[in-house]
Amino acid sequence: MFNSHYDCKLDPKGRLALPAKIKAAIPEANGTTLMLRMAEDRCLALYPMVEYKKLENQIKSLNINNPEQRALQRAFFNTVVDVELDSAGRLLIPKSFQAYAGLEKEIVVAGNGTRIEIWNPENHAKHVMPDPADLSALMEKYLS
Numbered sequence: 543m544f545n546s547h548y549d550c551k552l553d554p555k556g557r558l559a560l561p562a563k564i565k566a567a568i569p570e571a572n573g574t575t576l577m578l579r580m581a582e583d584r585c586l587a588l589y590p591m592v593e594y595k596k597l598e599n600q601i602k603s604l605n606i607n608n609p610e611q612r613a614l615q616r617a618f619f620n621t622v623v624d625v626e627l628d629s630a631g632r633l634l635i636p637k638s639f640q641a642y643a644g645l646e647k648e649i650v651v652a653g654n655g656t657r658i659e660i661w662n663p664e665n666h667a668k669h670v671m672p673d674p675a676d677l678s679a680l681m682e683k684y685l686s
Contacts, residue, residue, distance in 0.1 A: 543567065543653070544564060544655060544657065545653040547652035550648075550650070550651050551648060556635050556636075558632060558633055560632070561651055562631075571592075572591050574628075575624050575625070575626055576588050577591065577622055584643055584662070585665065586635070586659065587654075587657045588658040590656075601618045635660070643660060644665060650662075650663050
């Protein structure tokens with residue numbers, strides 16, 4: 543499980559060194575390949591293989607003969623790429639993915655349960671709840 547958030551930097555080649563706690567939470571059986579997706583709210587979502595396969599199976603099970611479901615499949619598979627962790631624990635973020643998320647040198651890496659999110663810091667600030675009372679209200683609404 544991935545949690546917390548970390549201020550990180552992209553190097554000039556577009557490589558991101560994952561924070562040690564995030565890297566340690568990736569299942570050992572995963573190997574070095576992760577799946578990177580252009581996700582909601584202009585962030586990138588990074589998945590260990592086991593979590594990506596669950597999502598992929600849901601998408602693949604949609605009916606290709608239904609125009610809306612076919613569009614969902616097409617949009618999903620066109621916005622995902624596999625990335626490799628190098629021996630230093632870095633991954634290369636493709637330029638098109640950097641552009642989509644507005645990533646420059648300073649970035650935020652945030653754990654979100656079964657996936658890791660990669661954000662432009664200003665965009666990340668717009669999508670977090672600064673007031674714990676708001677979080678409590680949503681927990682009351684959806685978890686009670």
